[in-house]
Structures are given as C-alpha cells and as structure tokens.
Amino acid sequence: MPNPPTIKEIAKRLNLAASTVSRALHNHPRIGLRTRMKVQELARELQYEPNQTAIFFQQKKTFTLGIVLPELSEAFFSAAISGIEDAANKSNYMVLLGQSHDDTIREQKIVEIMKNHRVDGLLVSLAKNTVDYAHFEMLRKYNIPVVFFDRIPNMPNIHYVASNMESGTIQAVSLLLQRGHRVIGMINGPEKMIASQQRTAGYQKAMQLQRLKYDASLNVNADLTKEGTRHAMQQLLAHKRKITAIVAFNDYVSQDAVQYALEQGLEINKDITFVSYANLPLSSYMAFPPLASVEQYPYLQGQRATEILLELLSGKLAPDQYQQIVIDSRLVMAPGR
Amino acid sequence: MPNPPTIKEIAKRLNLAASTVSRALHNHPRIGLRTRMKVQELARELQYEPNQTAIFFQQKKTFTLGIVLPELSEAFFSAAISGIEDAANKSNYMVLLGQSHDDTIREQKIVEIMKNHRVDGLLVSLAKNTVDYAHFEMLRKYNIPVVFFDRIPNMPNIHYVASNMESGTIQAVSLLLQRGHRVIGMINGPEKMIASQQRTAGYQKAMQLQRLKYDASLNVNADLTKEGTRHAMQQLLAHKRKITAIVAFNDYVSQDAVQYALEQGLEINKDITFVSYANLPLSSYMAFPPLASVEQYPYLQGQRATEILLELLSGKLAPDQYQQIVIDSRLVMAPGR
DNA sequence: TAAATTTGCGCAACCGTTTGTCCAACTATT
C-alpha cells in the first residue's frame, strides 16, 4: 500500500459520489441503509482511516492542545503534564509539548510555533522571569484560548488554576502546635514570591487560631540554594528561643536543612522535627522524610486546567467567563507517622 | 481580525496570482525582485503566517514527532523526553505526547491515534508487558519510521537506542574492589530482565579483571518492591561472609536498602557502602546518597533516538539501515566523594 | 531585424473531506 485509501477511492469503487461516502460513514440519515452498509463494509475492508490532516485543514481545528512549561524533568511539572495528558486523551485530544527552560525568549518562540501549528488551545506555566505577556495577548487575536497553571501571570482577564499555600501551611503549623511544639521556625522563600507570602500568612493564621503570638524572627527568608538554606538553619538554631520544629520551603530545602541538623549533632524527629512541601514524589524514599508534607496536587492542577480549556473549546464556557481556580494545598502525613 | 490573512488575500490586494505570492514568499528566482519585495512587505505588514494545517495537508507532512512512553512522571522518562524535545525543536519539529501507563492496550490506542494524526515518525519506549508488536508492524505499511529507546522490543529490523548496564557495573564493582571491599553484595532485578543480566555480567567481568572468584550467592534477585529489597538485604546481611558493600539495582532500591541497614544499626559508608544506578536526579539530596551511581544518560538517549529519527525522515538514513545504538552506562561519583 | 532566449507572472489542478444545494425518482395524497 503506497498510500492509504481515501474517500474518493471508496466512492469510485462503488460508483458513488465522495459526498455520499462521507455521509454514509457518518451515518447521515439522508443516506439509504443499503448504501450506508455497503460503504461501511468496504471501508472496513480497505482499512480506511480518515486523513486527519485533511480534516484539520477543513475544519480549522486540530484537536491538539499545546503545553508550555519551564522544565519537564521537574517532578512537579511532569506530574502536572501527566494530568494534562490524561484529561486530554479522555476527550481525544492530543498534546503538543514545549519547554521554555525558564527562558522567556524560548517561551515566546514556542508559543509562536504552536500558534502556527494551529493548536486549539494552550496550557501554560510561565518561565520564572517572564514579565512581558505580549505573546499571550497576541493569542487573543487568533481566538486561541489559554489556561495558565501554577505559575500564572500578573494580568487581568485570564483563566488559571493555581494552588494556595496558605491552607496547607495552616495545617502544617497547627499539627506542630498540636504536637506540643511552641517555637517553630520557618525557612521561607524569597520575600517577593507570592508562594512565600502565602506561607507566611498561613503561619500567622495558624498561630492566631491558638491565640499564640507570631514571632517574625522565627520566619527567615532564604534563596532556596543549599548555602542559603544552611545559612538560614544557622540563624534559626542560634535563635534565643529553642526551636524544636521547622517548616521548610520545599523538599529540597528540607533535605539540605536535615543534613545541616545532622551535622550539628541533632537527632531528627527528637531534637528537631521537619515539615515540608512536596515537590518530590519520593519523600517516602528519603532516609529522614519530613513528618508531614504539604501537597500541591500537580496532577490535579494539570487535569483541572485541561478540563477548563476543553470546556472553553467546546463552547460550554464562554471565553470571558474567566475561571480562576485555586486548589487548596493540604497537609499529608508521612506514611506511618 | 476574525481570521488570519491568507496568500489569496495578499494576491488580491496586489493584483497578483496566488501562485506568484507563494513563490515570492519563498524567494523563488523566477519572481522579479520588485514584486518579491512588494509581496514580502505586505506580508509583513499584515503579519501573514502560513497556515500550517494547509501545508501539512498539502505536503503530507506534519513536522510532528510522536512520543510513546510508559510514565511521564518517572524521572528517567522525563529526562529522556527533555532530550527529545530539545533535539526536535532544533529541527523545527514539534512533539506529540502519549503515555501508556505501562498498559499495552493504551499503547496500541495511542499509536493508532498518532498514526491518524499523521505524525512523521514515532519514538517509543515500550510498556513493560508489551509482547505483541502488531501495532508497530502496522506502521511499516504506512511508512512511518519508529525509533525505540530504552525499553526496546525483541524484534528484528528495528532502530533503537538503549543503554548497556554492563560497562557501568564493571566500573562500579571495580571501584569497590579498589577501595578494598572484597565481599560485595548485589541486589539485582528480576532474573529475566535484560537489565539484570547485564548487571550480573558486569559484576562477573569486574571480578575476573582482578582475578577474583565470582560468588553467585552474593548476587540476589529481587522484585524491586520495598519488601523485596528488605528481604534481599536480610539475605545478604546473613551471608556467611561479611558483606561490606552493596550494589543496588537503582536509587529506589538503594534507599530502601539504606533504610533497612540503618534499622539494623549499621553505619552507612563505614560498616557498609552503597553504589547504585541513577534513576533520580536528586541523589545529591538524599541523606545518605550512594558512594557513586551508574548513569544511564536518559537525556542523551532521547536526543540520539530523535536524531536518528530525523535522519530517517530527511532521507539521510535509509529505512533499512537499521541503527542500533548502545550507550554505555558510566559510573559517576557522588559529589565530594 | 528576425530568431532564439530569458524573464516574470498567471492559470489551473491538486491534496481529502465536509456541506449546502439541486435534482431525479419514488411514494403518498386526493
């Protein structure tokens, strides 16, 4: 078989018009039962498969979703993409992939290429330094809907799905309080990050719930590097009040902090207890996993974002019904604790 | 702008034929410089972008590569896909994604959908229980080239890129021997897996190189579950010869084994030393990382596989010049060891 | 200056499918 059979082929063999064959294959009521059967039988026999590229062209639709995100190999994103792919497949959409490597230029280029490939819609998690959103604004002109997830732009009138760190943080700090910890340190991220602010807010609210005083000196900002974490630990361990528990910005930070604590001769879960935020799918594989982790549900985020995009595409959702979904993070106990 | 400008638009505005515009945009020499300039200027002005779906249809080519693999969220695959995506983008190809979740039925379905989407070629890493290759044989009829990577089928006349665990294992065992270890345990995978056999072969050859005797009872097969690993550890630690080092099947197994050893009161890197195979990008974040890891270069595998596929597509490589690339694994020391 | 080339562009077909419209042949109504 040099080239696959076409509708015209079938039409010729049965002395029918191409249009008739097309309708017969779609069970159009205007086509008689007899011819319908004949057509479908021959189609099966020839293993006819519609040429999707022709259909895409004709329908101006590709049943393809573009995904733009910083880095595939980060656990968070690969989980998210997994959710996206599953949701898309359920509706027979395919998924076109592009990673920005956290570079705005690459991000713009990918968006451009995807636009030319005529993806029906886009799912985007921003490169960390993207501040100019022209390449996304441009998509409006082409009526290509975009749903952002996790890393969302500071921009009005957009659809997005993101997680709120506050709720999980409240739970985390509350857990520690409940277990008797009174002096709780927090290794937070850069001050300007929304995610850091949410963690701080969560910490404060948890204290407030127990009518305890929030001590800002226990909450230190770090830069998420190993050195930054060690420095923060040093600061916390030197605090005039004796810290017995630490909320770490994420599992990477947590591990660095644990290591430092071990070096200082502290016993984990006895002298000092850690709670973290799950970036990794394998905290269960760590030698000293945190007592509990705040889960951000990347798979779910991807899935919800995709569902919204699909509803936008099917018309179930009007383009200006802006969906802004915030998924609450939640504390998850380490197995066996 | 309801719909993007087309070639016909430009033609009409300039009183030219569509064919002339098309050629002008492609810098066809038969078109005069003056008209060429005029066309290109107007095109720029209107922000003309060729409709790729039309081109795909016309050229019977989509500049799209399909990727089928078991699980995106596994570190190995997300690194591989990263390599694939980078290589593809370099040649202006896009990447269409599908995960089988290690289910053969899903794998077949994905291949079918990708065929209908007219991907130009496929990159595949098999679901672990796929034994029937009909869905791949079928692709030959449609002249859709396939390059397998990592998990390759047992099938003649295919292109593939895979890694050989033997070389890295030789290096791993040799390192331990050189450091004075004489009784080295191995927690291997299921006996029937090629990857397990390669590890065994590597172990044997390393011993042979030092004219030492290989003791099969030190090499135990496990099923890669946590329980299996604990059982294997139990077996090894009860060995009549005192084991001072262990080669673990992968980082997951390694962590479970470390945990068991700690429970038994052993001191890591003193009483017992571990060497592993890197599945995780973060052994540096483990509290007790292995002394060294055998690297399998997933990014490189993905990249090489993609390059081969692209050469196949560009005709640089004939379809029957079967490429069977084996990338040697290599021992990498943990930082600071 | 006539013939031969070259230059510059238009015409038309084509890729495979869908869909609006038209038409012939039946069938039913009175």
Add this chain to the structure above:
DNA sequence: AATAGTTGGACAAACGGTTGCGCAAATTTA
C-alpha cells in the same frame, strides 16, 4: 391520474497553499 411530498444521492465549492506548464514581453543572439 395529476399533484404534492419524501427519499437518496450527485454536484460543486470551499479550506490555503504548492507546483507544472504555458505564454507574453523583454532581452539577447545571430
């Protein structure tokens, strides 16, 4: 039996771009 209504299918255009061929005008060659 003449008219109206229904049924089943054909025709053709359209989606946007590419490409082989033809043809006139401009240029070169003899």
